[in-house]
Structure formats: C-alpha cells, structure tokens
Amino acid sequence: MMRQILRLLAALAGLAASGGELLTNPGFDLDADGNGLPDGWNCSSGQVAWRELAYMSHNYAVISRPPTYVMATQGVRLVKGKEYTVRVRCRTEGGGMAGVLILHGEERPHREMSLLWNLRSDGEFLEQARTFTAPNPVCQVYIYNLGRDKGKATYDLVSLTEGRPDHTTISQLSFREIDRPLGGPVVTPHTAWARPLAGGPLQAFITLRNIRCLREVVELGQRIELDADVVHTGFRGGACVSQTATRAMERLRAESYEVYVVPSRVNEVLAKDIRERVEAGAGLVVVEGFGQMASFLDPKALQPAADDHPLRGVFPMDRMPERVALTDIEVGRLGKGRVVRLRFDYALFRMWGLVPTPNAPQREVYLSRQFSYWEWWYALLAESARWAARGETKVKVVGAELAGNEVRVRASGAPTGSRLRVVLRSSREIRWGEPGFVTSMREIPLADGRASLALPQGWPAGETFVETSVRNAEGGALTWRASSVTTPQTARFAELQVEE
Numbered sequence: 001m002m003r004q005i006l007r008l009l010a011a012l013a014g015l016a017a018s019g020g021e022l023l024t025n026p027g028f029d030l031d032a033d034g035n036g037l038p039d040g041w042n043c044s045s046g047q048v049a050w051r052e053l054a055y056m057s058h059n060y061a062v063i064s065r066p067p068t069y070v071m072a073t074q075g076v077r078l079v080k081g082k083e084y085t086v087r088v089r090c091r092t093e094g095g096g097m098a099g100v101l102i103l104h105g106e107e108r109p110h111r112e113m114s115l116l117w118n119l120r121s122d123g124e125f126l127e128q129a130r131t132f133t134a135p136n137p138v139c140q141v142y143i144y145n146l147g148r149d150k151g152k153a154t155y156d157l158v159s160l161t162e163g164r165p166d167h168t169t170i171s172q173l174s175f176r177e178i179d180r181p182l183g184g185p186v187v188t189p190h191t192a193w194a195r196p197l198a199g200g201p202l203q204a205f206i207t208l209r210n211i212r213c214l215r216e217v218v219e220l221g222q223r224i225e226l227d228a229d230v231v232h233t234g235f236r237g238g239a240c241v242s243q244t245a246t247r248a249m250e251r252l253r254a255e256s257y258e259v260y261v262v263p264s265r266v267n268e269v270l271a272k273d274i275r276e277r278v279e280a281g282a283g284l285v286v287v288e289g290f291g292q293m294a295s296f297l298d299p300k301a302l303q304p305a306a307d308d309h310p311l312r313g314v315f316p317m318d319r320m321p322e323r324v325a326l327t328d329i330e331v332g333r334l335g336k337g338r339v340v341r342l343r344f345d346y347a348l349f350r351m352w353g354l355v356p357t358p359n360a361p362q363r364e365v366y367l368s369r370q371f372s373y374w375e376w377w378y379a380l381l382a383e384s385a386r387w388a389a390r391g392e393t394k395v396k397v398v399g400a401e402l403a404g405n406e407v408r409v410r411a412s413g414a415p416t417g418s419r420l421r422v423v424l425r426s427s428r429e430i431r432w433g434e435p436g437f438v439t440s441m442r443e444i445p446l447a448d449g450r451a452s453l454a455l456p457q458g459w460p461a462g463e464t465f466v467e468t469s470v471r472n473a474e475g476g477a478l479t480w481r482a483s484s485v486t487t488p489q490t491a492r493f494a495e496l497q498v499e500e
Contacts, residue, residue, distance in 0.1 A: 022076050026159040029060045043072035061156040067149035074141045078134035087129040087159040092121050094151030099144040104136040118174040126246045129169035168273045172245040185218045191375045191467050194224035198476030201225040205257045207233045209264035209290050213353030224382035237265030258389035263287035271295040279335025283388025287342045289351030302332035314383050315376035315482040321368040325349040325356040340384045371429035393479050400466040400483035408452045417473030420451040427463040461489040
C-alpha cells in the first residue's frame, strides 16, 4: 500500500512540475491498481515490461517485448491549430528503434502524423522533442519499437504539453540503413588551409537551413580542423534536429562550444541559448542570407571590419569572380564574445548552405571562373570561425612577390621552427580535359620570416595566386592567406605590320 502511495505522489509531483502536462502518467511511474502496468496507458504484459530503472528509485519505464511493434497508446484531446510539444526520454538496444506518432481526426482518430521516428541511442538514454501544430482535436498517442523483433526500446518519459519548450531540445536525425553512407566522406581536391589547426580542432556548433547542404560543412572540415555538430533548422527555423543530437545537447548544456556558425534562421529559444553563450565568451559567425543577426543583437552595434583586419586579408577580393556576392564583413562584440557578420547579396545570391550560389548566370562572373575560387570562400569562413573563437593571432603573412622565376613570401610573428605550406594556382588553372595549372602543396622552412620557391617549369604567364599557411613546429596552422603575383610573358610582339 505504501509503495502505491509513493508512486501516486511521485506522479502527481511530476504533473505539477510540468506546467500543463496533457498525458496521464507521462513518466510511467504510477500503477495505482497494482496490475504491473503503468496507469493511463493502453498496453499489456505481452507488449511491454514495466520495470524500475534503478533499485528503490521509484523511477519506472516501459520496455518492449519482441516482436511488439505498438507498445502503448493513450487518447488525448487537442485544440486544432494550436502548437504542442512532445518530449521523449528513451533508449534503444540491439537494433531497436523508438518512434512516436499521433492518430488524429475531427471526430475519431484515423490519420497518422509521425512526430519522432527512427530514434536510435545504442544503449544510452536520449531526450528528444518536437513542436507541432495540432491537425485535429481527437488524437491518440502511439509509442513504438520500430525494430519489432530486433532489439528493445525503453521509454522513461513521454510528455505532451501546450506551446513551445523554454529551452533548446535537439532531436535525433536518423536515416534508414539503406540511406546511410558505406564509409567516410569523399575527399575532394582542396587546400588544407588549417588542418591541423594550432590549438586543436575548433569545437563548433553549425546550423543549416537544410541537411542536404551537409556536404558544404564536410568541405569546410577538410580545410580547417573541426569538431563540429551540425543542426538542421529548416527554412523558417522551426526545426532543430541533428545526427549527433545527444552529443550536441551535452555540449550545449556544458557551454563547451568555442564558436557558433549560423547561416540559417533559428527559433527564439535556440537564439536565446546561443546569445547567452556568446555573451559568456564563445564566438559567433552569422552568414546572411538566411542567417539573421537581429536574432542575436542589433546589427547597428557592429562595424565594418577595418582594412587591416585579418578577415580583410584572407584573399584578394578584387580577384574573386563572385566578389559582388559579399557586400560587407562586419565585426563586433556581444558581451565577452567576438561576432562576425558575413553579409551576402540576397538579390543576386542564395546561401543555401555555407557558400554563395548565384540566382542567375552573371556574365562577368562566368567569364572569370577559370580557377578554384571557392577555396577562398572556405578560407574566409575558416578564418571567421577561428577569429571569433580564439581572437587575433600575432602571426601574419605580409605578402608575396615575384623575383625572376622565384616566388618570395614574407611572414611576421612566426615562432621558431615555423614552416610555410604553399600552393601555387594559376588564374587560368582550369583546363578542360587537361591537368590544371595548380601545384601540390609544398612545405618549406621559414628563415627570418622569409621563404621562397621556384615557379614550375612551363608555368603560364599572367596572374598566379599564392595560397599560404604558416605552421608551427608541430604542424598546426597559425594563419593563412591567398596573395597574388604576376608572371610576365616570355615572348612579346616587338612589331606588327599590316600589308595592304
């Protein structure tokens, strides 16, 4: 009897704390009738086992029994058109998969709406949530083990409340086995500007308007050493899902992210959480386009980066074919945190992911796309994230110059034992059907802040881009920059005559 009273008190306390819980016995702790099954839920001992998670904890959960598909259901009445949040704490093992949906209708439930699906946790409890708009008033909540006879699904909490949550909850994004890659990401040709990075990988929180743009984050990660979690926020910022949801939630709570890179709209709750962490000292990079600085601070509080700011010197802007895309680079402070705003022209370009895509062909841009200029966009993003997270470095690449057939590079502030990694790229690099005019990466020692290398034999005349990265004695990147030198023509017209 006393045990039942304790369960009832625990359940009532949980309902009071939830502030409007719509489900009966959301934590599965109440069994007032003593039948060994949670009150309020339609289930049987053949479908689920009702177990205490830890001895004498009075914290109970329901565990699927193979080959159960539907574990339990509960009816609830909602207001059509209102927002509700479903929150789940669950664990899966041995191939089990958790899932929650509602069956809904005007007078009786008959249409399905999946809320959380294909959830996997590999033996650890994870918390998932989703906010949705009620499609109909009469609803039935279903909880599943989608694996049926494969493994188990355990539910410790299934909660339904009106409105949006007051804290960020990142839900797990899971793909079916057939949709998962067989191996690691494909490595494409690229300049490793900052791999490895001095001081270790940047711990970054990156949002995306659509997870389909994930490849651009992979490309960025091949150019700067990242330890990143990527969160899909949707077109209007209403979503918040990630393939690494549990890790992202742990890091967000622990305030361990060094930088937040936001090229998409985010909801008010996530914006508040990011703002608080930037105020405490993390960095923030907002990429507009779709990213909106006003979600974090008044854009008028930012200033255009000075001409000598390190972000202005990452690459020669006047040589960038898509230079019209970037309207300005602005910097500032939010509390203790450094802020970067990369403003892209929304009328001409779209920022579907991290780099600009033109809305329509532009003649000037099209005619000058003869080299891998996109490397520079990634270099700027990489430096923006590093600067926002860790501040300005004392090491600078002063510039490059051509002396005869030799490219000379000067750097200042480099520590003893530093080396220079260099890639030479012709402005006419791309040769259709032929090898491009670009060198492999060379590493040469810095002596008194100077390094030099010879142009390859047969190198074309005209403009050459010198892509450099200063490395410390351990190989970590300290700073990076693209510079420009001009190679003279070896043959010239001395005289031209026209005979009549």
